[in-house]
Amino acid sequence: MKRVVKEAMGDCSTVEEFRFLVRCQECSGIWHSTPIRFSKAGAEPEPEGMRTIFRTLYEREREAAREMAAAEAAEIFNYCPVCGRLVCDRCFLICEDLDLCIACANKLRVRGRIVAGETSDAREPPAGADGKITTEGDGTI
Ligand SMILES: [Zn+2]
Ligand SMILES: [Zn+2]
Numbered sequence: 122m123k124r125v126v127k128e129a130m131g132d133c134s135t136v137e138e139f140r141f142l143v144r145c146q147e148c149s150g151i152w153h154s155t156p157i158r159f160s161k162a163g164a165e166p167e168p169e170g171m172r173t174i175f176r177t178l179y180e181r182e183r184e185a186a187r188e189m190a191a192a193e194a195a196e197i198f199n200y201c202p203v204c205g206r207l208v209c210d211r212c213f214l215i216c217e218d219l220d221l222c223i224a225c226a227n228k229l230r231v232r233g234r235i236v237a238g239e240t241s242d243a244r245e246p247p248a249g250a251d252g253k254i255t256t257e258g259d260g261t262i
Contacts, residue, residue, distance in 0.1 A: 125200050127191040129207050132183075137162040139186035143194045147212035147222055152197055154190035157182075199236065201225055210237035 131142045133153070141154040159182055166172040199213040200206075201222035208222045214233030216226060226233055 122200060123191045123195045125207060126194045126198055127187065130187070130191060130194065132187075134183055134186070136179075139183050139190075141187060141190035141194070143198055143207065145198070145209035145212055146206040147208040147224055150209055150211070152194060152209065154186075154193050157186040157189065203229070211235060213237075 126143060129143055131144070133140050133142050136159070138156040138158045140156040143152050144150070145152070159179055161175050161178060164175070166175040197210055198207050199210065199220070199222070201208055201213070202219060203221055203225040206222060212223045213236045214221055214223060214226045214231070215236060216231050216233035219231075221229070221231060221233065223235075225231075
């Protein structure tokens with residue numbers, strides 16, 4: 122699961138911090154990982170040798186941040202076994218036999234319970250209510 126998420130994950134890291142995003146392939150909601158600050162953010166790498174060291178450090182920290190973001194995203198995103206898409210908790214149903222995304226469940230006429238619906242009985246939780254999924258932005262990386 123984490124591997125699937127990792128492959129689908131976009132990188133929106135800056136020179137200062139590492140951040141990743143995953144887009145739900147059903148509702149297009151974009152989830153951003155918790156930003157992780159680069160340990161040398163703001164530092165002026167002088168001389169040339171330091172710059173190389175910073176760059177290497179940056180790459181290493183970005184990889185670690187990517188791992189963490191993937192673990193974080195794996196809690197929120199689900200892989201639909203039928204259509205093979207990655208969808209958020211709001212678009213994924215726990216069904217009796219096989220858990221499916223909303224689109225597949227509708228198509229196959231399977232009834233289930235929405236994953237994200239467990240904790241609240243609100244009819245239609247607004248996007249971003251939990252501060253994690255937003256539909257803003259075009260997701261360009
Ligand atoms: Zn969704
Ligand atoms: Zn599906």
